[in-house]
Amino acid sequence: MQHQYADRCKVRYHNSYTGVGAEYFSLVTDYSSRKILQQISVGGSDKYLVEEVDRDADGNSHTYKVVNVKTSDAYTVSDSCTRCTCSFNTGMLLPCRHIFAARQSTGLSAYDTSLVADRWLLTTHATSVDARGCGSPQLTSLVISSRSCSGARTMSQREKYNS
């Protein structure tokens, strides 16, 4: 049921979203844009407490401690607010809610190209631009992956022929 809810969010964002972070749709795949917007909506709330932590005596370098007010879970966000210690950021290489919470508290924009790993960029997934009009996220990712798979297979078969 959580899955269904997420899908509904995805479709809404996909069709008419023009708020904070809408720029991501022209930078990364629809799949990752929707993931990012979900993180922005959570990180922008008052669920997180952001605290600056000095790393050296001068106070020139610091990180951000982002604490979930409800659960007291704490994560560390880097000096430039581009990296976090949580599993979403380290696993997906997409900006997480903690990064957005830290960015909001320091007045940084929610949109920053350096927050996203190359693998999510539209320039890497050129086919997802064609698939944008499609209403089903599952179908979109299926098309992309099957295309790139068959492309790779065709190439290796050709290589076999040639050798």
Ligand SMILES: [Zn+2]
């Ligand atoms: Zn995080």
